[in-house]
Amino acid sequence: MITQPHSLPIDATNQTLALMKASHRWLLCKSVPRPNGKDAKIPYYANGKPRSGALDTPEDRAQLVTYDEAMTAAHRSPGVYAWVGFALGPDGNGGNFQGIDLDDISANQLSSIANEWTVGAYEYWCYTELSPSGAGMHVIGYGQPFPPLGPNGTGIEAYSSGRFFAFTGDEVLSWGEHGRLGDLFDYIEGVLRPRWLKGKTPRDFYAGEAKIIASPTTIAALRSAIHFWNPNNRGEWISAGMALKDLGTPGFEIWNTWSQYSLEKYDPKDAIRVWESFKPNGGTSYQSIFKIAQNKTIPWVNPDGKESLRVRFCSCGATVALPPLRLNLATGELNVAPNGQGGRS
Structure with missing residues (x-):
């Protein structure tokens, strides 16, 4: 091994x-x-x-x-x-x-x-x-x-x-x-x-409730941009989680990892409880992570250098130039989908 x-x-x-x-x-x-x-x-x-x-x-x-x-x-x-x-x-x-x-x-x-x-x-x-x-x-x-x-x-x-x-x-x-x-x-x-994976994790890790499957480029950019938000501000913390909810498992991992930079407020059980309270399609999206980060006093700059980052929408099957991913409902893992077919398995 x-x-x-x-x-x-x-x-x-x-x-x-x-x-x-x-x-x-x-x-x-x-x-x-x-x-x-x-x-x-x-x-x-x-x-x-x-x-x-x-x-x-x-x-x-x-x-x-x-x-x-x-x-x-x-x-x-x-x-x-x-x-x-x-x-x-x-x-x-x-x-x-x-x-x-x-x-x-x-x-x-x-x-x-x-x-x-x-x-x-x-x-x-x-x-x-x-x-x-x-x-x-x-x-x-x-x-x-x-x-x-x-x-x-x-x-x-x-x-x-x-x-x-x-x-x-x-x-x-x-x-x-x-x-x-x-x-x-x-x-x-x-x-x-x-x-x-057998731990006390949100249902998204198992049920695959993701509404959007993001490209690896998008995930990498989100991991970068979210560090320009303030995890000690509970309002920002909740807003970031709501923005990432539609991404399912990857969204939780981004949000939860960043949350741990809070000096005083991070608690694993609270993070799981709050994440599970978020509703998909809650009136915000992952794009707000980029927008807020770009408007900070020291602004985030997209390392990919593109105007917008592309995603694959599970509901409508929109295609992207980047390889689509498939979400395994049993394990919560994201893998490159065979024959270019994204979605859920």
């Missing part, structure tokens, strides 16, 4: 942690108390500015630093930052840093998964460490991007972009820092995603 990455930076080490520390993927992290008792981990660049706006862009990557540079910046401001953080996502060399976050392993009955990385088949692969709580575990790999596994009550999360992990350096195994570089893609899709 774990394979050597197909794409590696030139002269890359085969040790995951060594590659991580040498890469410009590091930032600083503050701990901010939330009303629910769990601290929010807020990312800052090493220059002291909050990490905000579109993530994983060239502008964002230019402000990330190496591990040593991040540690130096943290030491210059003692007591200000709780951790250094490692940003998951594309490194500009053809691959993505990937991360698995197993939360409260005992309470979520994830011991069988965790043991695969401690005494099982994957104990010599990737980089593994205890999470800041001490009750969970991080696994970091490098390879292909994949759709995110956000919080849904299972305790399993996985990302290949748009997120960061607070770095503890508390290796699960004594040889953890020497773990071989591995691509987590097959493991996440074959092992974690099926279990994650």
Whole structure:
């Protein structure tokens, strides 16, 4: 399930942690108390500015630093930052840093998964460490991007972009820092995603209530534009969710991932409840995500450079130049449709 990455930076080490520390993927992290008792981990660049706006862009990557540079910046401001953080996502060399976050392993009955990385088949692969709580575990790999596994009550999360992990350096195994570089893609899709799909997620993940199936270009642009909205403003938060409701599963993943950047208000159960309260065709559409983002003080610029982004409407079968997708009602997964036929299966 774990394979050597197909794409590696030139002269890359085969040790995951060594590659991580040498890469410009590091930032600083503050701990901010939330009303629910769990601290929010807020990312800052090493220059002291909050990490905000579109993530994983060239502008964002230019402000990330190496591990040593991040540690130096943290030491210059003692007591200000709780951790250094490692940003998951594309490194500009053809691959993505990937991360698995197993939360409260005992309470979520994830011991069988965790043991695969401690005494099982994957104990010599990737980089593994205890999470800041001490009750969970991080696994970091490098390879292909994949759709995110956000919080849904299972305790399993996985990302290949748009997120960061607070770095503890508390290796699960004594040889953890020497773990071989591995691509987590097959493991996440074959092992974690099926279990994650059984979580307490909105019905759209299963029922496929999407009214619009968006092109990959549109989804990528929405992931970029929504970061120009304010997740701490509940009015904006609700408006963004309503705008994305017609997209079904991809819309929820975009909205829920962005929601977690709220300093105080994000709660997984509340997010699921509010999402389920939204009605399809609620008088707004995904296009408002772009319009609001473009009207911000620092405006969002469409990275695709097109006037409008194309979608396939399930109800009328309108065609687009980009490959249509098919929504699998049983799994909630989006796949390229055979013979150009989009819709539902």
